[in-house]
Amino acid sequence: MQTTVGLYWFTNDLRRLNNSLFDRALNEVDELVAVYCLPHVTEFLAAFSGEHNLGTHRERFIHQSVEDLSESLAALGVELNIAEQGTTETVAEIIEQRGVSHLYVSEVAGFDETVMINAIKQKFPTLEVIQSDNTTLFHLDQLPFPLDELPATFTQFRKQVEPIFEHLYPSQDALYRLGEIATPTGFIGGERAAIQHAAWYFSRPFASSYKETRNHLEGESSSTHFSPWLALGCISPAQIVALLRQYEQRNGANQSTYWIIFELLWREYFYWYGRKHQQRVFYFSGLTPKQASKPFDDEAFQRWVKGETDFAIVNACMNQLKETGFMSNRGRQLVASCLIHELGLDWRRGAAYFETQLIDYDVTSNWGNWQYLAGVGADPNPSRRFNLAKQAELYDPDSSFTRRWQTTAEKQ
Ligand SMILES: Cc1cc2nc3c(=O)[nH]c(=O)nc-3n(C[C@H](O)[C@H](O)[C@H](O)COP(=O)(O)OP(=O)(O)OC[C@H]3O[C@@H](n4cnc5c(N)ncnc54)[C@H](O)[C@@H]3O)c2cc1C
Incomplete structure (x- = not known):
C-alpha cells in the first residue's frame, strides 16, 4: 500500500x-x-x-x-x-x-x-x-449569518454572536488542569510561555477588576497581555475562555470577567471583517467611497516614529513600542489619533510601522483598528479624534509613564 x-x-x-x-x-x-x-x-x-x-x-x-x-x-x-x-x-x-x-x-x-x-x-x-478555522472562537459555519452579511458594526456583530458564544463556551466549562503556576517571564514566545503566562494571570485576582484597569498605559495587572501569544496562535482563544471560566468558578463572574470576552469578540470581529473585505483592509479609503490619499510627509512621519512629536504622551508610547515591541490599547489609540488627526498623515503609514514592530502584530486586529480609528472601516465615523492633553491628564496624571519612556532629548 x-x-x-x-x-x-x-x-x-x-x-x-x-x-x-x-x-x-x-x-x-x-x-x-x-x-x-x-x-x-x-x-x-x-x-x-x-x-x-x-x-x-x-x-x-x-x-x-x-x-x-x-x-x-x-x-x-x-x-x-x-x-x-x-x-x-x-x-x-x-x-x-x-x-x-x-x-x-x-x-x-x-x-x-x-x-x-x-x-x-x-x-x-x-x-x-x-482547512479549518483554527485561530478563532467560531468556525465559519457557526456564525449566525453568511460572511458577506457580516454586520457593519461591532455592536451588531456582538449581539448576534453572544448567544452562540454562550452555547459553545458555557460557564461550567472547565477543561484545563495547568499544573504548577510559575512566575511570569515577560514576553517570551512559544506555547509553553503562553500557557505559563495565562495560568499565572488567572492565578491572580486581576481578571475581577479588568474593566477598570484595562485602559492603563502599563502594568502587569492592567490588562491580560495575552495578545502576543494569541496573535501567533501559541495559545487559542478557546483555551483562554476555558481558563477564564475556571477563574469565574473559583472567584465569581462579574462585569470585568465578561469584559475579557467582550474584547476577545473584538478580535473575532476583525478576523471575520478581514475575511470578508480582503484587500480593502489596506485601502486608504477603507470601506468608504474612494478618497484621494494623503501626500507622504516623511519628516512628520519620522518625528512620530522617533517619538519627537509635540505630544509627550505620544512620544512616550512610541518609545515604549520601540524598546519593548508592545504598547497598551489606550496608547495605540492615542498615537494613532496623533498620526491621523494632528499630523494629517495617511493612516496606513502608522499601521505599516506597527506591523513591523508589534510583537502581537495580527493582520486584521492591526489594520482593522487603524481603519476604524481613521473613520473608514467598521462603523465609519470621521470624528474619532482624542484630545491628547486631556488623555494625558486622565491616564498619566503624575507623568510617571511619560517620564519613564521619554526620549534622551526630552530628559535633558
Ligand atoms: C491602532 C491599533 C492597532 C492594534 N493592533 C493590534 C495588533 O496588531 N494585534 C492585536 O492583537 N491587537 C491589536 N490592537 C488591539 C489591542 O490594542 C491589543 O489587542 C491589546 O492592547 C493587547 O493587550 P492585551 O492582550 O493586554 O489586551 P486585553 O485588554 O487584555 O484584551 C484581551 C484580548 O482581547 C483582544 N483585544 C483587545 N482589544 C482589542 C481590539 N481593540 N481589537 C482586537 N482585539 C482586541 C486581544 O486579543 C487581547 O489580547 C490594536 C489596537 C489599536 C488601537
Whole structure:
C-alpha cells in the first residue's frame, strides 16, 4: 500500500495543544512534515513603514515561538521546516520532494497569506487541501449569518454572536488542569510561555477588576497581555475562555470577567471583517467611497516614529513600542489619533510601522483598528479624534509613564 505524506503548514497557529487540525493531520496520514514561512517586510510594507526589517522584538518573539514549536514537534517525530522569505517556494519544494498528497493549513484572514495558499492550490491541483478555522472562537459555519452579511458594526456583530458564544463556551466549562503556576517571564514566545503566562494571570485576582484597569498605559495587572501569544496562535482563544471560566468558578463572574470576552469578540470581529473585505483592509479609503490619499510627509512621519512629536504622551508610547515591541490599547489609540488627526498623515503609514514592530502584530486586529480609528472601516465615523492633553491628564496624571519612556532629548 502506498504511504500517504501530509504537510502541515503552520501560520498563526503555532501550537501543539488545542489544535484539532494538527491532530487530524497526525491521524490521517502515514508521514507528516511541517513548514512555517517567516514573515518579512514586503515592498508595500517598506514603502509605508519606512522600515526594511522587522523590529528586533517582533523578530525575537517569532523565533522563540517557532523554536518552541519545533521542539514539541520533534518529540512527535515531525520535522519543522522554516522558510525564510515568506514565499511559497519552500512549501512547493517540500510538496514535490516529499510526494505530499495532503496539505493541512488553517483558514487565514490576511490577504497575502490567502494569495500564497491559493498559489499552492493552483500549482498542485490534485493536492488534497484541508482547512479549518483554527485561530478563532467560531468556525465559519457557526456564525449566525453568511460572511458577506457580516454586520457593519461591532455592536451588531456582538449581539448576534453572544448567544452562540454562550452555547459553545458555557460557564461550567472547565477543561484545563495547568499544573504548577510559575512566575511570569515577560514576553517570551512559544506555547509553553503562553500557557505559563495565562495560568499565572488567572492565578491572580486581576481578571475581577479588568474593566477598570484595562485602559492603563502599563502594568502587569492592567490588562491580560495575552495578545502576543494569541496573535501567533501559541495559545487559542478557546483555551483562554476555558481558563477564564475556571477563574469565574473559583472567584465569581462579574462585569470585568465578561469584559475579557467582550474584547476577545473584538478580535473575532476583525478576523471575520478581514475575511470578508480582503484587500480593502489596506485601502486608504477603507470601506468608504474612494478618497484621494494623503501626500507622504516623511519628516512628520519620522518625528512620530522617533517619538519627537509635540505630544509627550505620544512620544512616550512610541518609545515604549520601540524598546519593548508592545504598547497598551489606550496608547495605540492615542498615537494613532496623533498620526491621523494632528499630523494629517495617511493612516496606513502608522499601521505599516506597527506591523513591523508589534510583537502581537495580527493582520486584521492591526489594520482593522487603524481603519476604524481613521473613520473608514467598521462603523465609519470621521470624528474619532482624542484630545491628547486631556488623555494625558486622565491616564498619566503624575507623568510617571511619560517620564519613564521619554526620549534622551526630552530628559535633558
Ligand atoms: C491602532 C491599533 C492597532 C492594534 N493592533 C493590534 C495588533 O496588531 N494585534 C492585536 O492583537 N491587537 C491589536 N490592537 C488591539 C489591542 O490594542 C491589543 O489587542 C491589546 O492592547 C493587547 O493587550 P492585551 O492582550 O493586554 O489586551 P486585553 O485588554 O487584555 O484584551 C484581551 C484580548 O482581547 C483582544 N483585544 C483587545 N482589544 C482589542 C481590539 N481593540 N481589537 C482586537 N482585539 C482586541 C486581544 O486579543 C487581547 O489580547 C490594536 C489596537 C489599536 C488601537
